[in-house]
Amino acid sequence: MTLPVNLNIAKRHLLSRKKQSIVAMLGVTFGIAMFILMISFMKGVNKFLEETMLSMTPDIHLFNDIKTDYSNSITKEYLNDSNKLAVVRHPRPKESSSGIKNAPNIMNDIRKDPNVLAVAPMLTTQAFFNYGAVQINGVINGVDILEEARLYGLKEKIVDGRVENLLTSDNGIIMGVGLADKLNVRMGDMVTLATPKGTSTRLRIVATFQMGMAAIDNSKSYVNISTVQQLLGKDKSYVTDINVKLKDKKVAHLLAQDYALKYGYKADDWELTNASVQSSNVVRDVLTYVVSATMLIVAGFGIYNIMNMLISNKLKDIAILKAQGFARKDIIQIFLAQSTTIGFFGALTGILLGFLLSYGLSRVPFPNQGMISLKFFPVIFEPLHYIFGVIFGVSTTFVAGLMPSIKASKIDPVEILRG
Amino acid sequence: MAEILKTYKVNKYFTEPEKFHVIKDIDMSIHTSEFVSIVGKSGCGKSTLLYLLSTLDTNYEGRIEINNTVVTGLSQNELAKFRNENIGFIFQFHFLLPEFTALENVMLPALKRGKFSKEEIEAMAMEKLGSVQMRDFAMKPSGKLSGGQQQRVAVARALINNPKIIMADEPTGNLDSVNTGLVFDIFKELAAKGNTIIAVTHDNDFAGKSDRIIEMKDGEIVR
Numbered sequence: 001m002t003l004p005v006n007l008n009i010a011k012r013h014l015l016s017r018k019k020q021s022i023v024a025m026l027g028v029t030f031g032i033a034m035f036i037l038m039i040s041f042m043k044g045v046n047k048f049l050e051e052t053m054l055s056m057t058p059d060i061h062l063f064n065d066i067k068t069d070y071s072n073s074i075t076k077e078y079l080n081d082s083n084k085l086a087v088v089r090h091p092r093p094k095e096s097s098s099g100i101k102n103a104p105n106i107m108n109d110i111r112k113d114p115n116v117l118a119v120a121p122m123l124t125t126q127a128f129f130n131y132g133a134v135q136i137n138g139v140i141n142g143v144d145i146l147e148e149a150r151l152y153g154l155k156e157k158i159v160d161g162r163v164e165n166l167l168t169s170d171n172g173i174i175m176g177v178g179l180a181d182k183l184n185v186r187m188g189d190m191v192t193l194a195t196p197k198g199t200s201t202r203l204r205i206v207a208t209f210q211m212g213m214a215a216i217d218n219s220k221s222y223v224n225i226s227t228v229q230q231l232l233g234k235d236k237s238y239v240t241d242i243n244v245k246l247k248d249k250k251v252a253h254l255l256a257q258d259y260a261l262k263y264g265y266k267a268d269d270w271e272l273t274n275a276s277v278q279s280s281n282v283v284r285d286v287l288t289y290v291v292s293a294t295m296l297i298v299a300g301f302g303i304y305n306i307m308n309m310l311i312s313n314k315l316k317d318i319a320i321l322k323a324q325g326f327a328r329k330d331i332i333q334i335f336l337a338q339s340t341t342i343g344f345f346g347a348l349t350g351i352l353l354g355f356l357l358s359y360g361l362s363r364v365p366f367p368n369q370g371m372i373s374l375k376f377f378p379v380i381f382e383p384l385h386y387i388f389g390v391i392f393g394v395s396t397t398f399v400a401g402l403m404p405s406i407k408a409s410k411i412d413p414v415e416i417l418r419g
Numbered sequence: 420m421a422e423i424l425k426t427y428k429v430n431k432y433f434t435e436p437e438k439f440h441v442i443k444d445i446d447m448s449i450h451t452s453e454f455v456s457i458v459g460k461s462g463c464g465k466s467t468l469l470y471l472l473s474t475l476d477t478n479y480e481g482r483i484e485i486n487n488t489v490v491t492g493l494s495q496n497e498l499a500k501f502r503n504e505n506i507g508f509i510f511q512f513h514f515l516l517p518e519f520t521a522l523e524n525v526m527l528p529a530l531k532r533g534k535f536s537k538e539e540i541e542a543m544a545m546e547k548l549g550s551v552q553m554r555d556f557a558m559k560p561s562g563k564l565s566g567g568q569q570q571r572v573a574v575a576r577a578l579i580n581n582p583k584i585i586m587a588d589e590p591t592g593n594l595d596s597v598n599t600g601l602v603f604d605i606f607k608e609l610a611a612k613g614n615t616i617i618a619v620t621h622d623n624d625f626a627g628k629s630d631r632i633i634e635m636k637d638g639e640i641v642r
Contacts, residue, residue: 005527005531316514317516321516321527322475324508324527325500325504326503328495330499330531413475417470417475417514
């Protein structure tokens with residue numbers, strides 16, 4: 001049992017120079033605290049953006065994409081000669097319905113899938129809101145408002161009025177707060193809108209919502225699906241999009257491929273739709289780890305220096321220990337125990353400080369520049385980050401202490417003892 | 420009498436700053452319970468020889484046998500264990516660990532050896548401190564002791580594992596005559612109890628009172 005002896009010596013060394021030990025520890029403390037703060041904040045931002053995005057994108061979005069496959073052309077039939085090559089420059093898509101055929105049956109079919117939580121039809125069209133002499137561009141979504149609310153948690157986003165108001169009025173509209181502000185209207189007011197097809201109608205605002213993303217809040221509004229069908233002059237079964245919410249988001253990618261094959265329409269999963277958000281998340285993650293690693297390396301160099309200094313002060317002691325029969329590994333153990341102890345306590349105080357700083361940041365009001373609506377800085381508290389912090393702290397100091405310890409173990413006692 | 424330490428044709432060279440033949444063909448043997456002094460002028464190689472015998476310095480030619488074990492060629496870890504169990508050290512500049520009390524300093528080599536429990540070691544250490552009249556200072560931090568007191572604690576520490584051989588490099592070099600006398604008496608007593616003592620010294624009085632004097636000159640034994 002040589003361990004307790006070596007550790008006892010390590011402990012005495014640390015305690016006999018408290019100030020130096022604490023300074024070395026603070027280096028690790030700040031490194032880990034910044035790591036915790038940064039990762040909690042960055043992950044908080046990631047989570048916020050992801051949630052905001054997901055609250056606006058369905059897990060699977062089934063729609064009729066504009067056909068851009070021009071490999072078949074009737075020009076060929078016209079020439080009717082297999083030796084001749086038909087070249088058509090700048091083909092344009094043909095006039096075709098952008099709706100989903102047989103939408104009610106597809107929806108019923110999807111509903112039978114045990115993975116599916118909710119299915120909602122949607123009919124989207126561009127619209128121009130008349131505001132005096134000016135026309136403001138917007139998007140209106142014809143929806144089954146109750147299904148839509150189930151899909152996106154719309155009820156929590158309502159600022160004024162109620163979601164159900166749309167059902168009780170036959171010409172109601174639920175409008176984003178940004179758009180309502182631009183049009184200078186509020187609940188109960190009437191707005192006039194025109195479609196690209198030339199039809200127009202007057203609708204009454206029955207509620208307003210705020211998603212948190214300016215781009216959405218400034219352009220989007222909901223109306224009953226039948227209102228849009230009438231506006232576009234289409235029949236009761238005309239639907240352009242089918243949105244699906246799943247019980248488990250992770251299967252979206254596979255299921256989307258299934259649906260695309262099965263129904264012959266384009267099916268995008270949420271990961272594909274939000275690819276830009278995902279990639280910016282990766283960038284933030286990388287940044288966090290790079291900055292944290294840099295800080296820990298700096299702290300590691302501090303410890304490396306302090307250990308080197310300690311060892312030059314302890315040459316005599318090392319020589320005497322060796323003369324008394326302490327082997328090289330004992331010497332390594334004595335000094336390595338010191339640096340890892342510094343690392344361990346540094347990491348513990350670091351995660352504590354990190355937690356306090358993160359908590360503080362989560363209470364700081366977020367400056368409102370209109371792009372996103374956030375009350376406070378988004379910060380998450382994830383136990384795994386704190387465990388990581390401790391592991392990082394201990395392993396950095398282990399590495400930083402290793403070289404000086406090995407150096408100490410190589411000291412030739414004869415040189416020191418002879419004076 | 421049984422031989423406890425033997426050397427065969429031991430040679431050592433210093434290569435820095437230039438090649439220098441410091442120990443020349445040393446053949447010697449020391450018997451159990453002998454009290455040997457190695458004397459000689461500065462630079463004659465007597466300390467170098469002691470460090471070779473102590474196994475701390477392994478860079479030599481020839482062969483050294485201690486307590487019927489050939490120590491030449493053992494690994495550093497084996498040598499560390501061997502020193503721990505067989506050799507007690509006393510140096511000119513006491514070399515106690517300043518963070519520890521006198522008692523803890525004495526206990527360290529035994530704790531390292533790990534043969535006995537902590538309580539047993541503490542009792543043995545107290546006994547050794549008693550034999551050098553340092554029992555009353557056991558709980559004092561070693562940095563607070565006087566030079567003579569520290570050297571006596573160092574003697575107690577050298578004895579803790581009951582080594583066969585005690586090696587001392589100028590053990591009285593830094594001490595006044597009272598402490599020198601004390602340390603000498605302790606050595607004498609130890610030799611009488613069957614310990615072997617090899618001391619390098621400048622002090623002719625000290626050497627004169629030991630059992631045998633080995634005098635060195637220019638790396639060779641002359642007497």
